[in-house]
Amino acid sequence: MLLIPGIIGSAAPQVGDFESIATVSGTGSNSSVTFSGISTDFQHLQIRWISKSTNTGSFNWLTFNSDTAANYANHYLYGDGSSAIAGADINQSRINLYGSSVTSSQANTFAVHVIDILDYDNTNKFKTVRAFGGQDQNGSGVIFFSSGLWRSTSAINSITITANSDNFNSNSRFYLYGIKG
Amino acid sequence: MPKTYEPIATTTLGSAQATVTFSSIPGTYTDLILVIDGTVAADGSFRLYFNTDTASNYSWTQLYGSGASAASNRGSNDTRISVGRGGTSQSNSIIQVQNYANTTTNKTVIGRGNNSGAIVNANVGLWRSTAAISQIVISNESGNLQTGSVLTLYGIKAA
Numbered sequence: 001m002l003l004i005p006g007i008i009g010s011a012a013p014q015v016g017d018f019e020s021i022a023t024v025s026g027t028g029s030n031s032s033v034t035f036s037g038i039s040t041d042f043q044h045l046q047i048r049w050i051s052k053s054t055n056t057g058s059f060n061w062l063t064f065n066s067d068t069a070a071n072y073a074n075h076y077l078y079g080d081g082s083s084a085i086a087g088a089d090i091n092q093s094r095i096n097l098y099g100s101s102v103t104s105s106q107a108n109t110f111a112v113h114v115i116d117i118l119d120y121d122n123t124n125k126f127k128t129v130r131a132f133g134g135q136d137q138n139g140s141g142v143i144f145f146s147s148g149l150w151r152s153t154s155a156i157n158s159i160t161i162t163a164n165s166d167n168f169n170s171n172s173r174f175y176l177y178g179i180k181g
Numbered sequence: 182m183p184k185t186y187e188p189i190a191t192t193t194l195g196s197a198q199a200t201v202t203f204s205s206i207p208g209t210y211t212d213l214i215l216v217i218d219g220t221v222a223a224d225g226s227f228r229l230y231f232n233t234d235t236a237s238n239y240s241w242t243q244l245y246g247s248g249a250s251a252a253s254n255r256g257s258n259d260t261r262i263s264v265g266r267g268g269t270s271q272s273n274s275i276i277q278v279q280n281y282a283n284t285t286t287n288k289t290v291i292g293r294g295n296n297s298g299a300i301v302n303a304n305v306g307l308w309r310s311t312a313a314i315s316q317i318v319i320s321n322e323s324g325n326l327q328t329g330s331v332l333t334l335y336g337i338k339a340a
Contacts, residue, residue, distance in 0.1 A: 079244030079253025
C-alpha cells in the first residue's frame with residue numbers, strides 16, 4: 001500500500017472480498033428456495049438470481065430466519081413500458097419484489113434480480129434490503145426497484161425466496177455472495 | 182480462495198469511437214458486469230448487441246426520470262438492447278448480464294444509467310437467444326463514445 005503524506009491510506013480490496021457462499025436451483029416443483037446456515041463472516045450479502053415460474057406467478061418475495069409474521073415492509077418503483085408506478089406495503093409477512101417473475105408461456109425467458117442485504121448480522125438495528133430486477137418478454141415486461149425492511153434486530157442466518165402461488169422452473173438459479181467489510 | 186469477482190478486460194478510449202467491442206469472453210463466469218464511465222456526443226442510451234447478432238431479436242423496458250417526471254417506455258423486436266445512459270457530462274452506467282454462458286435460457290440484462298446532466302434510468306433487456314454470450318458490442322444512440330471514456334467488463338463466479 002502506498003501512503004501519501006496527508007492522505008489516510010486504506011488497504012486495497014483483496015481477492016476474495018466478494019465471495020461465493022452457496023448456489024441453489026429450482027426443481028420445477030419447489031415454490032421456494034432457502035439459504036440456511038449463513039455465517040456471520042461478512043459485512044453484507046448479495047443474492048443474484050434468475051427465475052421463472054411454472055405457472056402464472058407474478059413476483060417473488062423474501063423472508064428471513066423463517067419469520068412469517070407481519071414484520072416486513074417495502075416501497076417499490078417500477079416501469080411497465082407505458083407508465084411509472086410507485087407504492088408501498090406495510091405490516092407484511094414478506095418483502096414483495098413486484099414484477100420479478102415471468103410465466104411459463106414465455107419460453108426460455110427468465111426474470112433477473114440483484115438484491116443487497118446490508119449489515120445482515122448486526123444485532124443493533126433492523127435490516128434493510130435494496131432490490132433491483134426485471135423481466136422483458138418482447139412486448140411486455142417490468143423493470144423495478146424496491147426497498148425492503150425487516151423489523152428485527154436478529155442476525156440473518158437464513159433467507160427464503162418464494163415464487164408467488166406457483167413453483168420455480170428447474171432452470172432457475174440462485175446465487176448467494178458475501179462481501180467482506 | 183478462488184477469485185469470485187474479477188476484471189476481464191478494460192479499455193480507455195484514446196479517440197472517439199462509434200462502438201466498443203469486448204470479444205472472446207470466456208464462459209467461465211456466472212455473471213458479467215459492464216461498467217461504462219465517460220461521455221458521449223449527446224444525451225442518449227447505450228445500445229448493446231451480443232455475438233454477431235444484429236437481427237431483430239432484442240427488446241427492452243425502461244424506467245426513467247428526467248428531472249421533472251418519471252416515465253416508462255419499451256422497444257420490441259429491436260436490433261439492440263437500450264440500457265444505461267450517457268451524456269456530454271461525465272456519466273456512468275452499470276449493466277448486469279446474468280447467466281450469460283447458459284445455453285438453455287434467453288439472456289436478460291438489467292442496468293442503471295446515471296447521467297446527472299439529463300436522465301437517470303433503469304432498464305431490463307432481452308436477447309431472444311440461448312447462445313452463450315462471447316462478445317458484447319456497445320454503442321450509444323446519440324453518437325460516438327468520447328475520448329477518455331473507460332469501459333470495464335467484470336466476471337462474477339459462483340461456487
